[in-house]
Amino acid sequence: MKQATPTLTTDWQNESSSTVRSKKLSWQATTTRYMWYIALALIAFIVLCALVPQWIAPYSPVDMVADRILQAPNAINWLGTDYFGRDIFSLVVYGARDSLLIGFSSVVIGILVGVLLGTVAGYIGGILDTIVMRFIDILMTIPGVLLALAIAAALGPGLLNIIIAISVSAIPGYARVMRGQMVSLGSRGYVEASRSLGASGLRIVWKHILPNAVSPILVMGTLGLGTAILTGAGLSFLGLGVIHEIPDWGALLSQGRGYLTVAWWICTFPGLAITVFVLAINIIGDDLRDRLDPQSSYL
Amino acid sequence: MVQTIITRTISSLLVIVGSLTLVFAIFYLLPGDPVLSMIDPTYATPEMIENLRVQLGLDQPFYIQFGHYLADMLRGDFGVSMVNSDPVLPKILANFPSTLILTLSSTCIAVIIGVVLGILSAVHRNGWIDIVARTVGLFGISMPTFWSGILLILIFSIQLGWFPAMGSEGISTLVLPAITLGIVGAGFVIRMVRNSMLEVLSEPFITTLRAKGISRHVIMYKHALRNALIPVVTVVGMQIGEMLAGTVVIETVFSRQGIGRILADAIMARDIPVVQGVVFFTAILYVVINLLVDISYTYIDPRIRRSSTSR
Numbered sequence: 001m002k003q004a005t006p007t008l009t010t011d012w013q014n015e016s017s018s019t020v021r022s023k024k025l026s027w028q029a030t031t032t033r034y035m036w037y038i039a040l041a042l043i044a045f046i047v048l049c050a051l052v053p054q055w056i057a058p059y060s061p062v063d064m065v066a067d068r069i070l071q072a073p074n075a076i077n078w079l080g081t082d083y084f085g086r087d088i089f090s091l092v093v094y095g096a097r098d099s100l101l102i103g104f105s106s107v108v109i110g111i112l113v114g115v116l117l118g119t120v121a122g123y124i125g126g127i128l129d130t131i132v133m134r135f136i137d138i139l140m141t142i143p144g145v146l147l148a149l150a151i152a153a154a155l156g157p158g159l160l161n162i163i164i165a166i167s168v169s170a171i172p173g174y175a176r177v178m179r180g181q182m183v184s185l186g187s188r189g190y191v192e193a194s195r196s197l198g199a200s201g202l203r204i205v206w207k208h209i210l211p212n213a214v215s216p217i218l219v220m221g222t223l224g225l226g227t228a229i230l231t232g233a234g235l236s237f238l239g240l241g242v243i244h245e246i247p248d249w250g251a252l253l254s255q256g257r258g259y260l261t262v263a264w265w266i267c268t269f270p271g272l273a274i275t276v277f278v279l280a281i282n283i284i285g286d287d288l289r290d291r292l293d294p295q296s297s298y299l
Numbered sequence: 300m301v302q303t304i305i306t307r308t309i310s311s312l313l314v315i316v317g318s319l320t321l322v323f324a325i326f327y328l329l330p331g332d333p334v335l336s337m338i339d340p341t342y343a344t345p346e347m348i349e350n351l352r353v354q355l356g357l358d359q360p361f362y363i364q365f366g367h368y369l370a371d372m373l374r375g376d377f378g379v380s381m382v383n384s385d386p387v388l389p390k391i392l393a394n395f396p397s398t399l400i401l402t403l404s405s406t407c408i409a410v411i412i413g414v415v416l417g418i419l420s421a422v423h424r425n426g427w428i429d430i431v432a433r434t435v436g437l438f439g440i441s442m443p444t445f446w447s448g449i450l451l452i453l454i455f456s457i458q459l460g461w462f463p464a465m466g467s468e469g470i471s472t473l474v475l476p477a478i479t480l481g482i483v484g485a486g487f488v489i490r491m492v493r494n495s496m497l498e499v500l501s502e503p504f505i506t507t508l509r510a511k512g513i514s515r516h517v518i519m520y521k522h523a524l525r526n527a528l529i530p531v532v533t534v535v536g537m538q539i540g541e542m543l544a545g546t547v548v549i550e551t552v553f554s555r556q557g558i559g560r561i562l563a564d565a566i567m568a569r570d571i572p573v574v575q576g577v578v579f580f581t582a583i584l585y586v587v588i589n590l591l592v593d594i595s596y597t598y599i600d601p602r603i604r605r606s607s608t609s610r
Binding site: 027031050072134137139140141143144145146149150151153154206226230233234237240250253254257259261264267268270271272274275278279282283286 | 314315317318320321322325326425430437438440441442443444445446447449450452453457540541543544545547548551552562563564565567571574575578581582585586
């Protein structure tokens with residue numbers, strides 16, 4: 001009697017479901033690509049706002065129009081006006097400068113210092129590695145936001161102080177990743193080969209290890225930019241931000257809180273600007289991770 | 300296992316001393332004069348500034364200052380407020396329950412939304428549920444809490460009148476702040492659960508189960524989920540710490556009582572002892588939470604339990 005051959009095929013593996021799955025995948029790939037383009041366009045627009053706000057903003061952010069106080073969004077003031085009669089759209093456009101400056105500078109400083117510490121610790125090793133990594137461990141004993149808040153509180157309000165605070169809270173992440181890369185790449189065959197050919201330590205790090213360690217740092221930096229902008233806006237919201245006549249997004253939102261019942265638009269649009277920018281950065285960051293660092297990708 | 304717990308507890312105590320050193324370094328070693336950040340030099344005379352310096356012990360050499368500070372903090376003497384001379388620690392302890400309730404409620408919301416959407420997202424990978432869950436996750440981690448909190452106040456307090464916009468009396472005042480903070484945590488948990496679940500589903504033991512003809516439902520919820528949830532415990536532990544830090548903004552937005560609000564007020568008033576006390580108190584909680592997460596691993600993951608028993 002012929003026995004029935006057991007089959008491994010289940011309903012979630014058969015031909016038709018794999019066709020459906022490939023259709024889904026292609027649909028998702030298209031959606032992801034469009035999201036990526038939209039995100040990139042939004043980032044480009046906001047960066048343009050930060051670089052040349054006078055080209056985009058219809059009014060000066062310091063123009064106070066007495067007869068247009070607390071106007072709801074309308075044809076003249078697209079996003080309404082605040083309690084001084086200033087145009088909210090113009091304020092949001094000009095506010096991009098400080099918000100982005102805080103985010104980008106903190107990430108760049110965080111990466112530079114973190115990569116340097118991680119490289120030194122990973123390459124030299126021994127007692128220096130222990131000292132550097134214990135210092136990093138201590139920095140990680142306080143949640144990032146709270147660390148930035150404490151440093152900003154100690155240094156006092158101001159653009160530079162806020163950048164220093166966020167940079168310091170970002171350093172541990174980059175240092176740990178870089179050290180991990182140094183340890184793992186340092187034992188690769190091509191590094192051994194270079195070493196046996198008499199290459200100096202600095203040359204090995206510069207020519208062989210750093211180029212290979214760029215991807216995870218780049219991915220981390222992109223996603224870290226979103227976090228840095230959120231933290232910067234949060235510090236400004238709490239009153240630790242930049243003090244001058246053109247407020248950044250966080251400070252603008254904080255100023256509008258007192259008028260919530262009569263003018264919802266003062267708080268809503270700066271917050272929307274922060275959300276849209278960070279969302280776009282996270283979409284690009286996720287995509288970069290999928291492309292450059294598939295092992296840790298968001299599967 | 301007892302040995303593992305003892306070792307981790309001792310290492311956590313060392314970490315607490317480390318964070319104590321960090322808090323000291325932040326306020327005493329960074330550029331800037333702590334005295335001048337406490338009082339306005341335009342109104343204070345040089346004598347007043349000098350007196351305060353002596354009163355705070357800042358005229359002493361660095362190692363003596365650090366020794367005094369370390370001894371005081373470990374004894375539970377967090378100093379007194381510069382604004383009203385209230386002892387700092389009792390003030391923190393009196394306000395802590397409110398922050399704890401908010402943090403725990405937000406964590407519950409984050410875990411429930413995060414785990415459910417994370418699982419559905421992985422099970423229906425690339426389907427519409429996946430898209431919705433990933434979008435919720437992405438928005439969760441991208442929205443500033445002070446903005447989402449204000450939006451919730453606008454909609455549910457001002458427009459609909461369902462919940463109070465501020466205060467800390469009763470459960471109704473807890474709903475909006477807990478949701479605001481919970482959404483952020485949910486964003487991280489969704490991404491983690493989905494990632495972890497998909498990773499487990501690609502493991503060889505899942506292929507073996509499929510080869511044995513086990514139903515998809517049993518594979519997903521009995522075998523894959525149990526394994527996928529292990530790393531999620533770490534994320535939830537870290538999220539509790541981040542939420543504790545997040546209460547600074549949330550308690551300010553919703554005018555709630557709590558240690559976050561104390562910290563925000565102290566920052567505005569340049570009340571350094573209070574800022575220092577709250578930061579250190581939160582760091583201790585963060586370390587304790589991480590310790591509990593570490594210990595819970597030995598119970599949750601049989602592999603760790605066996606390896607620690609065999610040692």
